[in-house]
Amino acid sequence: MSDHPSRMALDCYALGVPDDAIEAHLTSCGRCRDHVEASRADPGAPPAALLARARPRRAGPALLGAVVLALAAGLALAVLPSTSVPDDGEPYTAAKGEPTLQLWVQRGDEVFPWAGDPVRPGDALRLEVSAPGNPRVEVRSDDLVLYDGYPEGDGFLPPTWGVDAEGRAEIMSVRLIDGPYDDWHQTLVVPKERAR
Amino acid sequence: MTATYRRWYPVIHGKCARMLRDPAEADDVAQEAFLRFWQKGLSDRDTEVAVAWVYKTATRLAIDRLRRQRTAQDHKRSVKPAPPALTDAVAARSTLAELARLVSEPELTAAVLHRMDGMTHAEVAKTMAVSDRTVRRLLTRFDERTEALRAEAR
Numbered sequence: 001m002s003d004h005p006s007r008m009a010l011d012c013y014a015l016g017v018p019d020d021a022i023e024a025h026l027t028s029c030g031r032c033r034d035h036v037e038a039s040r041a042d043p044g045a046p047p048a049a050l051l052a053r054a055r056p057r058r059a060g061p062a063l064l065g066a067v068v069l070a071l072a073a074g075l076a077l078a079v080l081p082s083t084s085v086p087d088d089g090e091p092y093t094a095a096k097g098e099p100t101l102q103l104w105v106q107r108g109d110e111v112f113p114w115a116g117d118p119v120r121p122g123d124a125l126r127l128e129v130s131a132p133g134n135p136r137v138e139v140r141s142d143d144l145v146l147y148d149g150y151p152e153g154d155g156f157l158p159p160t161w162g163v164d165a166e167g168r169a170e171i172m173s174v175r176l177i178d179g180p181y182d183d184w185h186q187t188l189v190v191p192k193e194r195a196r
Numbered sequence: 197m198t199a200t201y202r203r204w205y206p207v208i209h210g211k212c213a214r215m216l217r218d219p220a221e222a223d224d225v226a227q228e229a230f231l232r233f234w235q236k237g238l239s240d241r242d243t244e245v246a247v248a249w250v251y252k253t254a255t256r257l258a259i260d261r262l263r264r265q266r267t268a269q270d271h272k273r274s275v276k277p278a279p280p281a282l283t284d285a286v287a288a289r290s291t292l293a294e295l296a297r298l299v300s301e302p303e304l305t306a307a308v309l310h311r312m313d314g315m316t317h318a319e320v321a322k323t324m325a326v327s328d329r330t331v332r333r334l335l336t337r338f339d340e341r342t343e344a345l346r347a348e349a350r
Contacts, residue, residue, distance in 0.1 A: 006315040007214075008323070011207045012247050039207045046201040050227045142232060142253060169235035187228070189235060 004032055014039035053189070099131035099181050101174055103188055106160070118191040121165040125190070127157045127174065135176040146172070168192060200239045205230055208250050214312060215258040215292055225261055229254045248323045251313065255305050262296035299341050306334035 005013075005022050013022045014036045026033050103114040106124040119125070129137050129151045137157060139147040147159050163170060169192055175185040209226040216222040232253060233239070238246040295304055302324070309320045310331070320331045 004314060006319055007211075007313040008247055008251050008309075008315055008319060011210075011250075012244050015203070015207065015243050015247065017243050035210075038210055041206050042202055043205045043209070044202070046198060046205075047227075050201070050230065051197070053227065053231055167236040171232055171235055189231065191235075 004029065007035060010035050011039050053187075099129065099135075099176055099184055101186055101188075102128040102130075103172075103190065104128060114188075114190065118193040119163050119170065120193050121163050123163040125161045125163060125170065125172075126159075127172070128155045129157065129174070129176075130155050131176055131181060131184075133181075135181060136178050138175045138177055140173045140175075141171055163192065165192075168194070197234055200234050201230065204233060204239060204246075204250070207247065208233065208254060211251060211254040211313075212258055215255070215308065216261065221261060225254065225257050229257055251309060251315075252305070252323050252325075255308050256301065259292075259296050259301055259304055259308075262293045263301075295342070298345055299338055303334045303338040303341065306331055307338045310335060 005019075005025060009019065009022060010032055013019050022032075026036065104126045105112055105114050105119055106126070107120065107122075114125075127137075127139065134150060136150055137147065138145065139157065146161065147157055149158070151157055161170075170188075170190040172188045172190070173185060174188065205226070208229050209222065212226040212229065213219070213222040216225060229250065233246070233250065236249075238249055292304075292308075295307075299307075305324060306320055309315045309323060310317070315323065317328050317331045321328045324331070326334075
């Protein structure tokens with residue numbers, strides 16, 4: 001291996017972790033000095049695209065109507081329409097035949113479609129996928145594969161996931177594989193209520 | 197979010213840019229990694245722990261992106277190309293897309309962290325949350341696999 005510190009060590013130093021050996025090394029190594037300077041460069045304000053991706057999703061009127069209807073009538077999950085949650089944070093209407101994704105929240109005895117509001121520790125989450133051709137579905141959270149398989153007959157994925165108290169949000173990346181919409185993917189960022 | 201972005205994004209983006217040739221893809225993967233970083237509140241954690249998370253997550257997101265790249269050329273190709281020479285394999289971003297389809301994710305992650313990011317075995321082990329021995333085994337398997345693929349293609 002080289003005599004240079006690793007890039008991870010340089011980044012730790014750039015972010016303020018003191019390291020005498022790196023400090024001494026930087027006095028004689030332009031390459032590593034450049035790396036540290038690049039890691040300390042100010043990127044300015046976050047781009048609009050990033051802010052949009054971080055914004056909690058809001059459901060369109062059709063979905064809110066479905067929620068009211070479901071709560072009023074006590075309908076079972078399977079009879080409610082599914083609504084996709086787009087990455088740009090705007091209300092979304094799927095074209096005919098386009099895959100749609102709906103996250104459902106169970107809170108106590110109540111079950112409702114997720115409409116962008118924070119979920120709570122103890123809530124249970126379940127995904128419904130509606131896509132032509134019944135493609136395989138992969139769900140990931142970070143580098144962990146939460147599910148890799150096919151939806152059940154009603155479009156629901158078999159597992160139910162519990163919400164814990166850690167972090168600010170649950171992130172679920174959903175990807176369709178091997179179907180007509182191969183590599184279609186969406187990321188759900190589900191904010192959590194902060195601990196009081 | 198702005199304060200976290202200004203402090204952490206250059207590190208996250210730099211890591212992604214070293215792995216992905218296309219600047220737009222590097223931006224996209226870096227934003228995905230940053231979003232996860234921010235949502236998890238990692239800026240409040242110990243810096244070394246947070247940087248290790250960045251390296252592990254950004255590496256895996258980039259590998260995942262490379263795996264999903266299916267170009268028309270890939271579909272047309274009937275014979276697998278020879279993987280590049282081992283010493284250059286993870287030093288050249290242009291070869292990573294090829295390797296991402298040919299070796300396992302843990303092996304490639306270990307190889308990228310060790311040979312592209314210059315980490316020691318101990319640093320790779322800490323970042324991947326595995327033992328030093330496992331890192332050595334992953335790197336050996338990576339070498340054996342790429343060598344076998346090169347021999348197969350000759």
